[in-house]
Amino acid sequence: MADTAPEPSARAQQWARTMRGHVAEHGLVRAHAGSDARVGPGRTVDRLVREAYEREVLRPGATLAEGAGDRARPEEPDVERTCFERDRDRIVHSTAFRRLAGKTQVVVHPTDHQRTRLTHALEVAQIATSIARGIGVNATLADAIALGHDCGHGPGGHASEDAFDAFVPDGFDHGPWGADVSLADLNLCTQTLDGIRNHSWSRPAPATVEGEIVSWADRIAYCAHDLEDAVHAGIVRPEEIPDVVADVAGRTRREQLGHFVRAVVRAVEEHGEVGMAPDSAAALAGLRAFNYERIYVRPESLAQSRAVVVVLKALVEHLAAHPDRLPTTVVRTDDPVRDAVTYVAGMTDRFAFDLAVRELDWDRSRLPQGIDRDR
Known part of the structure; x- marks a missing residue:
């Protein structure tokens, strides 16, 4: 017998009913049923009004x-x-x-x-x-x-x-x-x-x-x-x-x-x-x-910093020597070292450290470590 999709929960069904919002008598779509979020008359507070303010x-x-x-x-x-x-x-x-x-x-x-x-x-x-x-x-x-x-x-x-x-x-x-x-x-x-x-x-x-x-x-x-x-x-x-x-x-x-x-x-x-x-x-x-x-x-903290310096320098040196490993999204210059720094500097911690493991076969024990409580 073919599997049947489970019945959506009451919460999911309620959320689905709000997909199109709530239409008022005059046709305006509101986020909430019964909303009466009205403001007084006046011009829109656009850039010119803000600059004047x-x-x-x-x-x-x-x-x-x-x-x-x-x-x-x-x-x-x-x-x-x-x-x-x-x-x-x-x-x-x-x-x-x-x-x-x-x-x-x-x-x-x-x-x-x-x-x-x-x-x-x-x-x-x-x-x-x-x-x-x-x-x-x-x-x-x-x-x-x-x-x-x-x-x-x-x-x-x-x-x-x-x-x-x-x-x-x-x-x-x-x-x-x-x-x-x-x-x-x-x-x-x-x-x-x-x-x-x-x-x-x-x-x-x-x-x-x-x-x-x-x-x-x-x-x-x-x-x-x-x-x-x-x-x-x-x-x-x-x-x-x-x-x-x-x-x-x-x-x-x-x-x-x-x-x-x-x-x-x-x-x-x-x-x-x-x-x-x-x-x-x-x-x-x-x-x-x-x-x-x-x-x-x-x-x-100093041990963490030393580990950061070593792994990031290794990444830059590797990518400068192998510019083909840079993604196409990196804006290229005539300086492959600067291009490598630009790429590595933009990375998150996790991406940089994982890349070192993948590209350089970096030993994870040499990666920067978090600082444990009560050390």
Whole structure:
């Protein structure tokens, strides 16, 4: 007797009945039966209305979308979105942004609650937009820069920069690489690219106040969040946080984020410049120094970094010597080494490590290992 398909569940049947939505008396299709989501009369809030709102509301020194939108390849303005809203949408929908979900923030093979590059980018965006709204500048531009700021990172965290340094004449820096390589096809505005390129404190100052905000938001985010991950993993204990940090900004992620965000907003209010008062800045520096000593350069972390460098260098060398192994999606130049770096830098951790096993017969015991709890 022929098999018969099982009867769909009541839930599945209910879901199927919503396939076409719900038709109102006047023919409009609604998402919900009985919906009455109405708004008052008025024109659509299109790009021109939003640009006018920015002119009216944002404080002097803010970056206005009106008059911006300068891109490497000229484009007609969007009807609904400002140029920076358009940039933000392009970043969120990009392959480089999606791949951040599979890239290391601090440890490879993160557990359920440890950050990835993607969750870090989202948290930086939340902090940056909070600061930008608090001081009355362009939160959309800050959001776009923050979401894109780490798209140039390779697999395995900051160790990938050490691996790729050997192949890039001026060294590999994830900020410029993200702006000039990883996100180049998105044709983003120069203000967005500048903020992404220069978010690290070792780079030249960003050209906009929103880019400067993201520089602070990035440091605030990774200091507080990396500490929280380390506490959850049993690497450090909250009571070990130095007094210079705890007495000013607290011992929990919530306390620290609240304090540091308010500190930047207060600095702008008092001085008209993005920064922090000395006591808050010292607390943030103390937190970063504590993380550096207790998390980033602990023996297990350094072992992980060394393993990342070795495997990524081997992949680049192999692919540069065998450019036929690069997929057709890689934009070719006359430099096979750079092409190989471009390909490997775009990989997620898992893809890179699996490729090393397949292509190089890499011993899995030599791959970067996750950091176990209570080591």
